[in-house]
Amino acid sequence: MKKSLNERLAILSDAAKYDASCASSGTTKRDSLKSGGLGSTEGSGICHAYAPDGRCISLLKILMTNFCIYDCAYCINRSSSNVERARFSAEEVVWLTLEFYRRNYIEGLFLSSGIIRSSDYTMEEMVRIARELRLTHNFRGYIHLKSIPEASPLLIEEAGLYADRLSINIELPTDRGLTQFAPEKRPANIRRSMGDLRLKIEAASEPTLQTKRRKRFVPAGQSTQMIVGADQSNDSTILGTSARLYGSYGLRRVYYSAFSPIPDASKNLPLIKPPLIREHRLYQADWLYRFYGFGIEEITEKQPDGMLDLKLDPKLSWALANRDRFPVDINRAERETLLRVPGLGTKAVAGILSSRRYRRLRLEDLARLHVSLKKVQAFIMAEGWTPSRLIDRSDLRAMFEPKPEQLALF
Amino acid sequence: MHRIVLEGRGNFAEWRDAARSLLAAGVAPENVDWRTRMDAAGDLFRQQDEGLPTCTSSPSFTVPKAFLPLAEAVICHSDPARFARLYRLLYRLQEERSLLAVRADKDVAELHDMVKSVRRDDHKMTAFVRFKEIPNDTGGSRRRFFAWFEPDHYIVSRVAPFFQRRFTDMDWVIATPKGTAAWNGEVLEVSTAPAENPHHTDQADALWRTYFRNIFNPARLKVKMMQTEMPKKYWKNLPEAELIPEMIASAEADVIAMAERAAREAPLFHTRLKSAAETPIVAPSGEPASLAEVREQAMHCTRCPLHCKATQTVFGEGPSNADIMIVGEQPGDQEDLAGRPFVGPAGKVFDQAAEYVGLDRTRTYVTNAVKHFKYELRGKRRIHQKPNLGEVQHCRWWLKLEMNFVKPKLAVAMGATALSALMDNRGKLSDLRGRMLDMGSTGAILVTVHPSYLLRIPDRVKQQEEMERFREDLAQAALFQRQQVGSPVASE
Numbered sequence: 044m045k046k047s048l049n050e051r052l053a054i055l056s057d058a059a060k061y062d063a064s065c066a067s068s069g070t071t072k073r074d075s076l077k078s079g080g081l082g083s084t085e086g087s088g089i090c091h092a093y094a095p096d097g098r099c100i101s102l103l104k105i106l107m108t109n110f111c112i113y114d115c116a117y118c119i120n121r122s123s124s125n126v127e128r129a130r131f132s133a134e135e136v137v138w139l140t141l142e143f144y145r146r147n148y149i150e151g152l153f154l155s156s157g158i159i160r161s162s163d164y165t166m167e168e169m170v171r172i173a174r175e176l177r178l179t180h181n182f183r184g185y186i187h188l189k190s191i192p193e194a195s196p197l198l199i200e201e202a203g204l205y206a207d208r209l210s211i212n213i214e215l216p217t218d219r220g221l222t223q224f225a226p227e228k229r230p231a232n233i234r235r236s237m238g239d240l241r242l243k244i245e246a247a248s249e250p251t252l253q254t255k256r257r258k259r260f261v262p263a264g265q266s267t268q269m270i271v272g273a274d275q276s277n278d279s280t281i282l283g284t285s286a287r288l289y290g291s292y293g294l295r296r297v298y299y300s301a302f303s304p305i306p307d308a309s310k311n312l313p314l315i316k317p318p319l320i321r322e323h324r325l326y327q328a329d330w331l332y333r334f335y336g337f338g339i340e341e342i343t344e345k346q347p348d349g350m351l352d353l354k355l356d357p358k359l360s361w362a363l364a365n366r367d368r369f370p371v372d373i374n375r376a377e378r379e380t381l382l383r384v385p386g387l388g389t390k391a392v393a394g395i396l397s398s399r400r401y402r403r404l405r406l407e408d409l410a411r412l413h414v415s416l417k418k419v420q421a422f423i424m425a426e427g428w429t430p431s432r433l434i435d436r437s438d439l440r441a442m443f444e445p446k447p448e449q450l451a452l453f
Numbered sequence: 454m455h456r457i458v459l460e461g462r463g464n465f466a467e468w469r470d471a472a473r474s475l476l477a478a479g480v481a482p483e484n485v486d487w488r489t490r491m492d493a494a495g496d497l498f499r500q501q502d503e504g505l506p507t508c509t510s511s512p513s514f515t516v517p518k519a520f521l522p523l524a525e526a527v528i529c530h531s532d533p534a535r536f537a538r539l540y541r542l543l544y545r546l547q548e549e550r551s552l553l554a555v556r557a558d559k560d561v562a563e564l565h566d567m568v569k570s571v572r573r574d575d576h577k578m579t580a581f582v583r584f585k586e587i588p589n590d591t592g593g594s595r596r597r598f599f600a601w602f603e604p605d606h607y608i609v610s611r612v613a614p615f616f617q618r619r620f621t622d623m624d625w626v627i628a629t630p631k632g633t634a635a636w637n638g639e640v641l642e643v644s645t646a647p648a649e650n651p652h653h654t655d656q657a658d659a660l661w662r663t664y665f666r667n668i669f670n671p672a673r674l675k676v677k678m679m680q681t682e683m684p685k686k687y688w689k690n691l692p693e694a695e696l697i698p699e700m701i702a703s704a705e706a707d708v709i710a711m712a713e714r715a716a717r718e719a720p721l722f723h724t725r726l727k728s729a730a731e732t733p734i735v736a737p738s739g740e741p742a743s744l745a746e747v748r749e750q751a752m753h754c755t756r757c758p759l760h761c762k763a764t765q766t767v768f769g770e771g772p773s774n775a776d777i778m779i780v781g782e783q784p785g786d787q788e789d790l791a792g793r794p795f796v797g798p799a800g801k802v803f804d805q806a807a808e809y810v811g812l813d814r815t816r817t818y819v820t821n822a823v824k825h826f827k828y829e830l831r832g833k834r835r836i837h838q839k840p841n842l843g844e845v846q847h848c849r850w851w852l853k854l855e856m857n858f859v860k861p862k863l864a865v866a867m868g869a870t871a872l873s874a875l876m877d878n879r880g881k882l883s884d885l886r887g888r889m890l891d892m893g894s895t896g897a898i899l900v901t902v903h904p905s906y907l908l909r910i911p912d913r914v915k916q917q918e919e920m921e922r923f924r925e926d927l928a929q930a931a932l933f934q935r936q937q938v939g940s941p942v943a944s945e
Contacts, residue, residue: 049663056667074618079638083619089580090682092693094669095701097678104668112726122726123719139660145598145623146584148661218761231752231765238764238790287762290830291789303672306711317673333833394556401555408557 051129058109063300067101067150067185070207070263080181102153111157115225116309151185166194173205208263216284220274237292264295273302279349299325324351359385372424386419461489462645463529463607478506487536526568585655598625601650610643658692665693671704744858757847759825769820778861780871789826799905812931822874868903901926
């Protein structure tokens, strides 16, 4: 008997949840005032709900189908898994997206799929859904499509006309890891398709002779995901791969997904609790690289085994390992230097820079900028404050480490 | 003491008008008692208080541009102190013109915190409003929706345009205790009167709950994280939230159950797929019989570590019986992405020079001494790095094979790397530049600079000179090409 829509929604959203990406930001601003249709994007994304796993729900994240001819060990939908299978028709995906959108449950659609028949067949079906939404239903919300590996460049090109974002997952930080766990995937082809997409995005963003208007093509760029903890790669390798991906393909985001045990798991994989703190530290390091002017080597070079410190955030542990750079005078230091002070974020630094043009800043001033004095005071000098050898204390690290917790009895 | 009574439901104009009069009369902030009508009603009217000062002269003062959006947001805050704080800031601004830039100032910081709170409320409204479809009894073709929401601040009029921009093709009403917004396709109506919750229901909520339950990963329970972003106060109006307690309670058991369901035998279709895919794709190996085979083999090259960081092998391109082979250094950023040689900025310089001197590009074979892009990351840019001797040596394997199959009568070495790859006894580029060197059976070699060198010369005059020399060198190749008339050209 055919499964009901509700049953299939259950299966195909369960199958999609291991993809961490759910962003709906970074695209062009557009709305339906002129078209009188449905949908808008506002630049920054909106999270319409949060699940108890703390993850934001911004898009309707589903698979078109979880049948798959690939057998990637880390994936719940691999061909050798006994997970229940289902498939949506294109019309059903369109209907669900629009009805969910109308109730303001979501910002749009994030559609991925298992690979059925061939890469091209699968990609073509996905493109059809995006085309229907945009052209038939005049839908202006957010669309994120997963590119199917090995799909033809022409299909990717069409997908880019409708989608805000395209992504293709690198899955594992090393080629060796990927070939080991995903025998059908070719790391070189994944890189090639990212390179190809970057060239297409750049070509579309160049003004033509006729008009200054840029062609709309994947306005929210491309992203990817790496699974953390399924293979033996250390954080330094993972971050190195990220840096290369950002630099080579102009990716907007690299998502890190702590490997999470899946039902009916392959025997090759660790059935452990997902390394959530490690994932969190990787995101923090990624931020330091993208917004704080840190080089990847700087973040990991003084860490044993190339692993980030789980107890302290990467900026703090970098600062503790480079104490000769502190204390920093917040009334004089340059922006780049301020950004390296633990406890100062980009907003606080902007506040400091604009305030200190008119007055000398004291610790109280920092508190009003929502800076944690406890964290920052050892690393800075301010009007009326010098950290009097605080920075040289051998137990400085212990002051920041989380208190040891007694294990729960039950 | 001046006592000012306002509606206080997010109307900026009423505060602005009052503040203008007070400021024009020079009333100090500590002499104003701001009240909303609600809390003024319970108060006994104190006779000694004055109302608004009457002012005959037209007020002449200005505020910095940034003050207005800040003030408009603060006025929507529900804190009764907002009017007084805002007036204090306005008053101080008359003397301290750049006060708004001093983010650490107590008054400025306080108001920014209020703005932040209002903006957060705006954002949560765009996120957590849930529309329920209601029957269309008006006979029109537009679908009708209703939403009940409970904001912290008086933000309905601020956020209503967002819903108008987004849900343009449907009729909707958003009702809240702090006002109502309604859109019918033509007019957006906003009122500040408190509304009641009529408790509509919508069948689609069941599907949404199914989605919410299944997108949740019980192995990564992070309840605190959820609650910082979706505080409990919103839960009662979110159809999905009623599932949360049960989802949290059963998470651990779900994970254990999952772990116990160890891998079982693979389903039938997997076995069928596997046997169908028995014939594995073998990477070609052994002696290549044609240039196409060399190219295929080179695609999988791992002779040196450069392949790890590059996107792909960039192999040579052009007719397999070309008279002239152009050898560059290595692919650059653009070549690495496109998988084709000479398509980046240096390639363009080469193309232009070739066209200028009449060198027929379609009859030349172009390639590089090293087939993978070598770079270092500087920030988010890939900066070209010169390949070292070892890498050049490894890659000569491919260059030699290309030479063997194409058998060019003339090889043009552009730059020192190409020169050292083509000639074992490495001479200095400056000594050999511009000379046609006869290499006997392997044809001739013409040595010139790499076009990327031309791009890097900062001085315009020098650059022009060097460009001339480069063209002169290529002109020799063009002459050579014209002398080869009659030799057939096959395209690959």
